[in-house]
Amino acid sequence: MRLNLMLVFTFIVSMVLPLFYLVYYRFRHKRIWFSITGALILLTAAYVIKSNFISNINILLFFSLTITLVINLLALKWKRKNTGPSLFIILIVLAVFSNFANSSYISFLTITSIPIVLVMLISLIQEMKVNRAQSIAAVRLESELLKRNLQPHFLMNSLMLVIELIEQRPDAAPIFVQALAEEMKILIKFSSLSEVSLEEEITLCRRHIEIMAYRYNADYLLDIRGDTEGIIIPPAIIHTQIVNAFSHNYIANDSLFILSIRREGINIELELTSPINIKSKVDSLGIGERYVYSRLKEKFGYDFSYESYSIKSSWVNKITFKGTT
Numbered sequence: 001m002r003l004n005l006m007l008v009f010t011f012i013v014s015m016v017l018p019l020f021y022l023v024y025y026r027f028r029h030k031r032i033w034f035s036i037t038g039a040l041i042l043l044t045a046a047y048v049i050k051s052n053f054i055s056n057i058n059i060l061l062f063f064s065l066t067i068t069l070v071i072n073l074l075a076l077k078w079k080r081k082n083t084g085p086s087l088f089i090i091l092i093v094l095a096v097f098s099n100f101a102n103s104s105y106i107s108f109l110t111i112t113s114i115p116i117v118l119v120m121l122i123s124l125i126q127e128m129k130v131n132r133a134q135s136i137a138a139v140r141l142e143s144e145l146l147k148r149n150l151q152p153h154f155l156m157n158s159l160m161l162v163i164e165l166i167e168q169r170p171d172a173a174p175i176f177v178q179a180l181a182e183e184m185k186i187l188i189k190f191s192s193l194s195e196v197s198l199e200e201e202i203t204l205c206r207r208h209i210e211i212m213a214y215r216y217n218a219d220y221l222l223d224i225r226g227d228t229e230g231i232i233i234p235p236a237i238i239h240t241q242i243v244n245a246f247s248h249n250y251i252a253n254d255s256l257f258i259l260s261i262r263r264e265g266i267n268i269e270l271e272l273t274s275p276i277n278i279k280s281k282v283d284s285l286g287i288g289e290r291y292v293y294s295r296l297k298e299k300f301g302y303d304f305s306y307e308s309y310s311i312k313s314s315w316v317n318k319i320t321f322k323g324t325t
Helices: 002-024 030-050 053-077 083-100 105-149 152-168 173-190 198-216 237-248 287-300
Strands: 221-225 256-264 267-275 304-311 314-322
Touching: 002 030, 002 053, 030 053, 053 083, 152 173, 152 198, 173 198, 198 221, 198 237, 198 256, 237 256, 237 267, 237 287, 237 314, 287 304, 287 314
Parallel strands: 221 256
Antiparallel strands: 256 267, 267 314, 304 314
16 A cells, blocks of 8 residues: 555656646647656556566656656757756756665655755746736736827827818718727727737738828728738737838828738748838837837747848838747
């Protein structure tokens, strides 16, 4: 009975340890990782049961630690946060294993459990701090999104245009009001989200371009080049770039916005080309650019790139990141 309890306890510890870090570091394809890890631990447990139980039970913990080390090394390679303390403790525990390889099960379990539990607690505390900071940042970004897009002068200009359309083009007034209402509705929805599909983002962008086309009595179009399926991004980052194009430049009639989508493996590149006639943009980050960068950092950490530059009569915003599939 005692030996069975020891095996069950060891198996639980050996299984929980690597799975904890798979979740903590937010590995992609978790089901595959869980299946591989679980299968390896089960095979090791079966070997322990069939062999000399007392002398080999430590192997189960050692094998679990080895898998956990591999997970932490991959997390370090993929630039996951807070890998240092966990990696350091696991390396120390594995380094002293040779000195206790022939020790009793209880001795080895005590030596391994205390520092591992300690580093797991430290990891959880760090995660709680990060989540709290992200929650505060999310609230700030939500407020910034609404504040930036519900500016008094934008609403005032839109209301003045409604009056003008009612007087001069009464058939166009309801269409404009509907487009404006749809944009505001989407923005309010986006303000409470941390991520949206690229298709939803494009819908928001089309509404804004439609509104500006009415405002300037022009023909503006958004051309999508590439496959949008399955791409998840922070809310209103493409929309913000289009708003900036109208805010900082005079855009001539019949102008075309181009959103190019390129994929290379799991890497995704979104390139927005905006027409400009007055190059009033500068390389330093304005309010809109800071919003885009903050949202990207919140979503991808440091695992992304964001470029903004001019080419002849166009302004290019390029975002590169890793997709979820």
